[in-house]
Amino acid sequence: MQEIADDRLAAAGVRLLLQRDDLRHPELPGGKWRKLKHNLDAAGGRPILTFGGAWSNHIRATAFLGHERGFPTIGVIRGEERPTPVLASAAQHGMTLRYVTRGEYRAKDVAPLRDEFGDFHLVPEGGANAYGVRGCAELPAEIDEDFDVFCCAAGTGTMLAGVASALRPGQRAIGFSVLKGGAFLRDDVARLQESAGAPSRNWSIETEFHFGGYARRTPALDAFLDDFRVRHDVVLDRVYEAKMMYGLFELAARREITGTVVALLA
Numbered sequence: 428m429q430e431i432a433d434d435r436l437a438a439a440g441v442r443l444l445l446q447r448d449d450l451r452h453p454e455l456p457g458g459k460w461r462k463l464k465h466n467l468d469a470a471g472g473r474p475i476l477t478f479g480g481a482w483s484n485h486i487r488a489t490a491f492l493g494h495e496r497g498f499p500t501i502g503v504i505r506g507e508e509r510p511t512p513v514l515a516s517a518a519q520h521g522m523t524l525r526y527v528t529r530g531e532y533r534a535k536d537v538a539p540l541r542d543e544f545g546d547f548h549l550v551p552e553g554g555a556n557a558y559g560v561r562g563c564a565e566l567p568a569e570i571d572e573d574f575d576v577f578c579c580a581a582g583t584g585t586m587l588a589g590v591a592s593a594l595r596p597g598q599r600a601i602g603f604s605v606l607k608g609g610a611f612l613r614d615d616v617a618r619l620q621e622s623a624g625a626p627s628r629n630w631s632i633e634t635e636f637h638f639g640g641y642a643r644r645t646p647a648l649d650a651f652l653d654d655f656r657v658r659h660d661v662v663l664d665r666v667y668e669a670k671m672m673y674g675l676f677e678l679a680a681r682r683e684i685t686g687t688v689v690a691l692l693a
């Protein structure tokens with residue numbers, strides 16, 4: 428846990444603590460590990476088959492874990508074969524890479540994959556299933572400090588679903604959508620919580636801090652990120668963390684959050 432002292436937050440009555448899940452391991456950061464660990468148990472030694480794009484850190488983490496724990500992994504990759512660091516690392520860690528067209532990817536038709544690969548444990552894109560939610564639900568118990576609000580970025584909403592399900596009464600969680608039109612995440616988070624048998628009403632999703640959409644950026648976001656690095660010596664990732672942090676500062680300025688806030692770097 429890392430405390431960030433910032434005048435702008437202090438003026439708004441916010442004490443900010445960073446939960447540094449990102450520091451767990453370069454190939455397998457804490458957030459990815461939390462989403463995979465119970466899937467690993469559910470797989471029971473069968474191969475894990477999962478989905479992702481050529482830049483997906485979830486693909487990279489799954490391949491690494493398979494290599495480390497000695498189980499086969501299959502990555503169904505959207506689009507054509509491309510020389511990205513993710514795919515190179517996945518291949519190096521023994522993942523079988525199966526490239527499918529964008530249309531096939533969207534259809535997520537598992538039957539032909541069963542014909543081709545036999546029995547496997549399926550993990551949805553981003554680790555977004557009940558096992559992923561359960562792993563993320565273990566996070567709040569690891570936080571020693573009292574806090575009022577938990578903030579994280581939301582891509583699939585799995586982290587938000589899990590953490591919110593395990594907060595104490597009076598605490599709440601906010602997810603900052605990194606996708607444009609992120610309102611659909613409200614249904615997804617509710618569904619993910621239900622699938623894990625852990626519905627809760629202590630969370631909300633901010634949809635206005637997407638900066639144009641997934642992996643998009645603007646000069647304002649870049650300036651915020653650079654300024655945050657200079658002030659606090661913390662490099663936020665552009666796709667997720669910078670958008671969450673920008674939104675967090677904005678909500679603090681509007682006095683929509685106060686008290687002790689834990690923000691997740693994953």
Ligand SMILES: Cc1ncc(COP(=O)(O)O)c(C=O)c1O
Nearest residue numbers: 580581582583584585586667693
């Ligand atoms: C830093 C960070 N925060 C949050 C998330 C949350 O993602 P999701 O909503 O898919 O659980 C991710 C996912 O990769 C991430 O990298």
